[in-house]
Structures are given as structure tokens and as C-alpha cells.
Amino acid sequence: MTEGTVSATFDIYRNDPTSGKAAYYQRFTLDLTPHTPILTALLRIRAELDPSLALKYSCRSAICGSCAMQVNSKSRLACQTQVGPEIERHGRIVLEPMRNQPVVRDLVVDQERFWRDYASIAPHLILDPRHPMPAGHENPMTPEQVERFKETPRCIACAACYSACPAVESDPAFPGPMALAKLYRFVVDPRDSATQDRLARIQPGGLWLCLRCHLCTEACPKDVRPSERIRDLKELAIAAQGATERGSRHAVGFKESVRDRGLLEEMKLARKTYGLAGTLGQLGQGVKIYRKKPEMMRKPHPIEGVEEIEKIYEALDRPEGGSK
Amino acid sequence: MRIAYYPGCVAQESGKELDMATRWVAKALGIELVEFPSFSCCGSGFMDEANEVLNVALNARNLAIAEKAGLDIMTVCSTCQGMLSLANLRLGDAKVKARVDGALKPLGIEYRGTVKVKHLLRILTEDIGVAAIKARVRRPLDGLKVGAFYGCHLLRPGDEMQWESPEEPHSFEDLLTALGASPVYYRGRVMCCGFPIQFVKEETASRIAGRQIDDAKAHGADAMATPCPLCHISLDSFQNKAAKAAGHPLDMPVFHLPQVVGLALGASPEELGLPRHLVPTDAAIARIRPPAVA
Numbered sequence: 001m002t003e004g005t006v007s008a009t010f011d012i013y014r015n016d017p018t019s020g021k022a023a024y025y026q027r028f029t030l031d032l033t034p035h036t037p038i039l040t041a042l043l044r045i046r047a048e049l050d051p052s053l054a055l056k057y058s059c060r061s062a063i064c065g066s067c068a069m070q071v072n073s074k075s076r077l078a079c080q081t082q083v084g085p086e087i088e089r090h091g092r093i094v095l096e097p098m099r100n101q102p103v104v105r106d107l108v109v110d111q112e113r114f115w116r117d118y119a120s121i122a123p124h125l126i127l128d129p130r131h132p133m134p135a136g137h138e139n140p141m142t143p144e145q146v147e148r149f150k151e152t153p154r155c156i157a158c159a160a161c162y163s164a165c166p167a168v169e170s171d172p173a174f175p176g177p178m179a180l181a182k183l184y185r186f187v188v189d190p191r192d193s194a195t196q197d198r199l200a201r202i203q204p205g206g207l208w209l210c211l212r213c214h215l216c217t218e219a220c221p222k223d224v225r226p227s228e229r230i231r232d233l234k235e236l237a238i239a240a241q242g243a244t245e246r247g248s249r250h251a252v253g254f255k256e257s258v259r260d261r262g263l264l265e266e267m268k269l270a271r272k273t274y275g276l277a278g279t280l281g282q283l284g285q286g287v288k289i290y291r292k293k294p295e296m297m298r299k300p301h302p303i304e305g306v307e308e309i310e311k312i313y314e315a316l317d318r319p320e321g322g323s324k
Numbered sequence: 325m326r327i328a329y330y331p332g333c334v335a336q337e338s339g340k341e342l343d344m345a346t347r348w349v350a351k352a353l354g355i356e357l358v359e360f361p362s363f364s365c366c367g368s369g370f371m372d373e374a375n376e377v378l379n380v381a382l383n384a385r386n387l388a389i390a391e392k393a394g395l396d397i398m399t400v401c402s403t404c405q406g407m408l409s410l411a412n413l414r415l416g417d418a419k420v421k422a423r424v425d426g427a428l429k430p431l432g433i434e435y436r437g438t439v440k441v442k443h444l445l446r447i448l449t450e451d452i453g454v455a456a457i458k459a460r461v462r463r464p465l466d467g468l469k470v471g472a473f474y475g476c477h478l479l480r481p482g483d484e485m486q487w488e489s490p491e492e493p494h495s496f497e498d499l500l501t502a503l504g505a506s507p508v509y510y511r512g513r514v515m516c517c518g519f520p521i522q523f524v525k526e527e528t529a530s531r532i533a534g535r536q537i538d539d540a541k542a543h544g545a546d547a548m549a550t551p552c553p554l555c556h557i558s559l560d561s562f563q564n565k566a567a568k569a570a571g572h573p574l575d576m577p578v579f580h581l582p583q584v585v586g587l588a589l590g591a592s593p594e595e596l597g598l599p600r601h602l603v604p605t606d607a608a609i610a611r612i613r614p615p616a617v618a
Contacts, residue, residue, distance in 0.1 A: 073491075073511050074491050074492075089492065166515055166516045166518075166532055167521075167528070169532075169535075170518075170528050170531045170532050170535070171525065171528040171531075208521070208524045209521055209524060209525060209528065210520075211476075211516045211518070211520045211521055211532070212369055212476070212520055213476040213480070213515070213516035213520075214476055214477075214480035214481045214490075215476075215480070215491075215514075215515070215516070217480065217481045218480055218481065218482060218490050218491055225481070227481070228481070231372065231373055231376070234373040234374075235372075235373060235374065235375065235376060238373070238374055243374075245524075246523060246524050246525075247521070247523075247524040248373075248374075250370060250523045250524065251370050251371070251373040251374040252374045254367075254368065254370035254371050254374070255367075255370075255371045255374040255375060255378070255379075258364065258365045258367070258371065258382075262364040262365065263333050263336065263337075263364065263365050264333040264334075264337075264365050264368065266337060266338060270523075273523045274523070285562070285564075285565070288564070288602065289338065289561050289602065292599075292600050292601065292602055293338040293339075293340070293561075293600060295336075295337045295338050295340055296337060296338040298337065300333070300336065300337060303361060303362055303363065303364055304361045304362040305362045308385065308431050308433070309364055309382065309385075311427070311430070311431055312378065312381050312382060312385065312427050312428070312431075313378065315381075315426065315427035315430075316375065316377050316378040316381055316423065316424075316427050317375055317378050
């Protein structure tokens with residue numbers, strides 16, 4: 001090992017689904033400076049050690065969004081992640097293809113579902129045909145209007161969020177963090193005329209399957225913060241359409257159930273979310289839990305100063321105009 | 325140390341065992357819990373989806389109560405921790421602050437932004453310290469393999485929670501080691517428990533919970549432990565549903581954080597409310613090897 005380098009061990013996922021052979025991990029060891037990007041290491045492995053390694057990349061500068069993969073179980077861009085800290089923390093670097101998308105070969109995945117989910121939110125401006133832009137003119141926005149979605153245009157569609165998302169992993173009805181963050185961007189764009197239609201379609205269309213685990217926000221190499229934009233989208237959807245789904249009924253029901261006593265009332269919330277019939281459907285499970293935890297049926301004592309809670313609701317829980 | 329104890333709704337209601345264990349551990353370690361019957365719900369990551377400013381204002385009121393008493397806040401729930409911390413952060417936005425102040429000032433409530441919000445896990449590992457806790461262990465959890473399950477809002481978003489690595493934390497494992505247990509490292513330990521969509525789509529929530537339990541099990545865990553009572557609902561109270569979704573029995577005992585600490589410090593299962601769990605913890609406790617007689 002030369003001075004200033006580390007001996008870096010890579011365990012790389014290898015798989016050719018067409019070969020009929022099981023996937024395996026192949027070990028490579030290289031001497032590298034600690035700040036070497038993982039993509040650079042991969043290109044050296046391919047050039048010097050195994051030309052059959054399949055990977056996807058282009059710009060090497062965290063702009064094209066091609067080289068997202070799992071680095072020691074975290075969703076990362078290979079070009080933006082350095083070797084040193086990973087070796088320091090884990091002693092080796094395990095590289096795997098992105099999750100939630102089928103493997104084509106080695107580190108390359110099939111992104112058909114990812115792009116289909118993206119297309120499903122109509123990711124383009126829908127202008128009002130009654131107010132066409134005057135020929136030769138731009139459609140101006142104020143700095144305040146742009147401020148509302150300043151983060152989302154940074155997205156490079158690398159799918160790191162999609163790979164990290166447990167809702168994508170568990171339910172095909174969830175369109176994924178990127179699609180919803182992009183949807184938010186069009187919903188608050190003052191030039192877009194389809195806001196109501198977009199919100200009406202997304203309430204039953206998977207919005208409420210977001211777990212708000214923030215794994216997408218950690219994975220995002222561009223700080224788009226999809227989980228926070230999805231929260232914003234939920235509030236906008238409720239403001240525009242009211243609580244039309246179980247998820248929105250739960251959010252509104254939660255807010256209402258705290259109003260009376262200052263604390264959550266579990267049974268009251270269940271009734272608001274599920275309705276009477278739905279609550280009865282949960283009876284079996286309820287009884288199982290009740291036997292061990294009878295407090296679930298109890299109305300909590302109102303907190304001291306509960307009248308302050310009512311005043312705060314009166315001041316801040318008035319419906320506002322939902323203009324852009 | 326003296327600290328304002330913020331139990332949160334669940335520990336006062338169906339998750340009473342968390343409150344019992346917290347009080348036992350606090351007493352054993354000399355943490356004085358100051359109680360405020362005026363604390364309200366934190367909003368639980370649901371209320372702010374309906375009205376964020378309202379949620380921030382309710383938590384500003386909670387924070388102001390502790391500030392007036394000159395105390396920081398201790399939470400025992402990852403979600404309470406997240407929501408109170410977020411309120412502190414959102415109040416840094418002048419527009420939000422103005423609206424919140426507009427609602428609180430007429431009530432004579434003012435929050436100056438000085439209160440730190442700390443989860444019990446952080447207090448145990450940072451303020452008390454794992455070495456000091458190790459010195460107090462009377463029944464080392466020797467032979468017990470435990471998968472820590474952090475709960476999202478304790479860790480993420482990392483830049484907002486400003487504690488340990490949001491994807492590769494280690495405080496809970498450090499603590500388990502100090503208690504004599506063997507921590508189990510598995511991907512699921514930082515994943516979601518499924519709770520937030522338990523009410524939206526139960527099958528999906530159960531599938532997620534089942535996956536994390538299976539993952540802990542595949543890595544050798546005899547039990548799991550969580551600093552979040554909402555994760556506990558998902559992993560324990562609804563484990564039967566998770567098992568159905570997984571298609572096989574799970575039989576995974578799930579401890580609350582202060583319960584594992586209490587066990588090691590010598591509390592009885594009854595004192596820690598363990599009989600209240602839906603999945604029995606006896607088999608896990610039976611795995612603890614008795615200390616060798618000198």
C-alpha cells in the first residue's frame with residue numbers, strides 16, 4: 001500500500017438473471033486514496049480486474065442521476081460517495097443494485113415501474129387553454145412563488161429515494177417519493193391550471209400510503225426532501241378537497257380528537273377514521289388488545305389548561321383560502 | 325438530574341407499561357422526573373398533516389411550559405421526540421413564529437426557544453453514560469440477543485434531529501452491550517414499523533412490520549427493543565396481523581427501551597409492566613443466563 005492510500009475491500013453483487021445461476025457477491029480489493037469516489041473504484045475494477053461487471057453511469061458529477069446503488073445498505077450515488085468513510089465505518093464496501101426495481105444484471109436495474117409511476121402524476125405544466133401565454137412572452141412568477149418549490153427542481157431522477165422507500169417496497173399503489181415531490185411542485189406552481197384535478201386524483205391515488213419515515217429525504221443526493229413535500233401535499237389536499245380518504249380522515253380526526261381534552265382519545269379517533277362499521281370490523285383485534293391494555297377504552301382526563309387548547313384551535317384552525 | 329417528563333399520550337393510555345418502566349429506571353438512576361399535567365399531545369405526525377401551524381403552536385405551548393420551569397424536556401417516544409424537535413425548528417421561520425405568537429400571546433404564553441428536547445435513549449447514553457449504567461447492572465442480560473428498533477422520528481430527518489447518524493445509529497446497541505445483551509445488527513433496525521399507515525391500509529402496514537421482525541429474527545434476535553411506543557403497537561399489539569401478512573408465526577417479544585434497562589438493573593417483570601404485552605416476553609427472559617456464582 002502506498003502512502004496516503006487505504007486498502008479497500010469491495011463485495012459486489014453479481015447476478016445475471018438470464019444465466020439461471022444464483023446471485024453471489026464477488027470480492028475485489030484495491031489500494032485507493034480515501035477520497036476516491038466509489039464510481040471511480042468501480043470503473044477501475046471493470047478496467048483492471050473484471051470487464052464483465054455491469055453498471056450504469058454517465059456524468060461522474062452527481063448531475064445525470066445514473067449511478068444510484070446501495071452502498072453498505074444505504075441508497076447513494078456512487079459518484080458522490082467516497083471510499084474512506086465507508087471503510088472506516090464498515091471495514092468493507094458492499095455494493096448492491098437499487099432496491100424495489102428488478103435486477104437486469106449486476107448493479108443495473110429495470111426502471112420501468114419507476115418511470116411509469118413518475119408519468120402517472122403528469123409531470124409537466126398544464127396551462128389553462130383559456131389564458132394562453134401571449135406570443136413571445138414568458139409566464140412570469142414572483143420570487144415568493146418560486147420559493148415555495150425551490151427544492152424540487154433540483155431533482156435528478158436518480159431513484160435513490162425510490163430505492164430507499166418502504167412504501168414502494170410494500171405496496172404497488174404508492175407512486176414513490178420522487179413522483180409525489182414532483183406533483184407537489186406542479187400543485188403549487190401558479191402557472192399550472194390543474195391543481196384541483198391533481199389533488200383530487202392523488203388522494204385516493206397513493207398519497208396517504210407515505211409512511212413519513214424520511215428515508216427518502218436521507219437518501220436524496222440533492223436535498224429535495226421528498227417526505228416534507230409529501231406532508232405539504234397532504235395538507236394542501238385536505239384544504240382543497242376535505243378528508244376524502246381514510247388517511248386524510250385519520251389526520252383530521254386526530255386533530256379533532258386532541259381538541260376536547262388536549263390528549264389523544266384512541267377510541268374516538270378510531271371511529272373518525274374507520275366510521276362506525278369499520279370500527280366494528282376492528283372489534284376482534286380491539287378485544288385482544290383490551291384484555292391486556294384496558295386503558296385504550298378510557299377517555300383521558302382533560303389536561304390542565306385545556307381551555308388554552310380550544311383558544312389555540314380557534315385562532316389557527318380556521319379554514320383559509322387555498323390560493324397559490 | 326432534573327428534567328420535565330413528557331410521557332406522550334400512549335404511555336398514559338394503552339402503553340402504560342412504558343410509563344411504569346420509565347419511572348422505575350429514572351428512580352434507579354437518579355433522574356428526577358418533573359411532571360406537568362398541562363402538557364398536550366404532540367400531534368404524532370398526523371395532526372400536522374391536517375394543520376402544521378396549529379401543531380407547531382400546541383408544541384410551542386408545551387415547550388413554553390418547560391421553559392417557564394427552567395427545564396429541558398425528556399421524551400420516551402420517537403414520534404414525540406420528532407414532533408417537539410420539529411416545533412423548535414419550525415419556530416425559526418419568522419412567518420410561522422408570527423402566527424404562533426399571535427395565537428399564544430393573548431393567552432399569556434411566550435416561548436423564547438431555549439428548551440432542549442431529549443429522548444430517554446439520549447439521556448441514558450449521553451447524560452448518564454453507558455459506563456455509569458454498566459456499573460449499575462445487577463442482572464446482566466447475558467445470552468440475550470436483542471435487535472434494537474429505533475423508530476423513524478428519533479433519527480430523521482438527520483439534519484433536523486441533529487443527533488446520531490440517521491441511517492447508521494449505534495447508541496441503542498452501545499447501551500444494550502453495556503446491559504450485557506448482544507446487540508443484533510440488521511437492516512430493519514432503522515426502517516419504518518408500518519404504524520403510520522395502520523389506519524390507511526392495514527395489509528401494507530402489517531407487511532412492513534412483519535418484514536422488520538423477520539429481518540431481526542433472520543439475524544438471530546431473541547427479542548426486539550424499541551424507544552417508540554408507536555413502533556411497539558405495530559410490532560407487539562399488532563404482531564398477530566404482521567404474522568398473518570408474513571405467512572408464518574413470528575413469536576417475537578418486543579421490549580420498550582426502559583424495560584430492557586430495568587431488567588438489567590434488577591426490576592421484576594411486573595414492575596416493568598411486561599405482563600401487559602400481547603406477545604409474551606417470558607421465553608426471552610428465560611434466555612438470560614444467571615450470573616456465575618463466585
